[in-house]
Amino acid sequence: MPELPEVETIARFLRNSTAFTSSGGSLAGGSVIGRVIRSVELLWERTLAEPLPAEVNTRLVGQEIREVDRRGKFLVLELSRGWLLFHLRMSGDIRVEQESATCLAHDRVIFHFGDDTRLVFNDTRKFGRIWAVDDPQSVVGGLGPEPLGNAFSAELLHQMLRARSRELKPLLMDQAFLAGLGNIYTDEALHRAGLHPRRRSSSLKMQESERLYQAIREVLEEGIRRNGASIDWVYRGGEFQNYFRVYQRQGQVCTTCGTKIERIVVGQRGTRYCPKCQPL
DNA sequence: CACGAGACCTGTTCGC
């Protein structure tokens, strides 16, 4: 579910003393930074990727949350000793609330703080994972560049694209190639760049790579500015779904040229594009 | 290396 902008939004909610949680409710007592984990409740054991369930309390109890960051689609929490990482996959969500709040269906792991508040990992489809490790590189070490980072440039993207010969859509969604794009933002970026999802990466001219680079940055920045996208039954408080140009718009007209948006399958993922703006 | 199929999961929507 969440892609880079949604995870960034959650990271900011957890880090800052804002008035909202990622689910739109009020964040009990503000930032989670400075809070100490007093116990961990594993409601669905397989959510815990590392360590083994028996070791999780020894590893986390007494640890203070020092910093909240994001790497690709991973939420990265620095603890007083070690690191706690979350990946929300398709349906994960995080909320911080008072201990007196009502538990919800699909709550999978609960981190109780000592101050009558808790952090809850809710995940309908059970794909999400949590890691408690000594070195975050063991989890995120294989990721490609951060698309909004300073080290990422049009020249670098062009070189990366030319070094491979894959269809653009699955390549851009490959987290080892570039970290953070998922189905929504890839479709939106390709439309803004005027590139067909099946276009071979090795065939791009510098000017096209430059357009793709700008499109990726713009679509991610706009997503973050709108607090991510809220679709399906999971409400996250974001508004970007109201600005989609192609995603979930098959059969409707392209806002640029009026042609009907089509849906095809690329790399086993539903893919929306404008056949006129994005010719092969 | 590139690519497709299948697995992991639950819920909603659509067609008959």
Place this chain on the structure above:
DNA sequence: TGCGAACAGGTCTCGT
């Protein structure tokens, strides 16, 4: 109304 199929913001593993 009922019921199965298709689909859903992701990633991993296996086989060709």
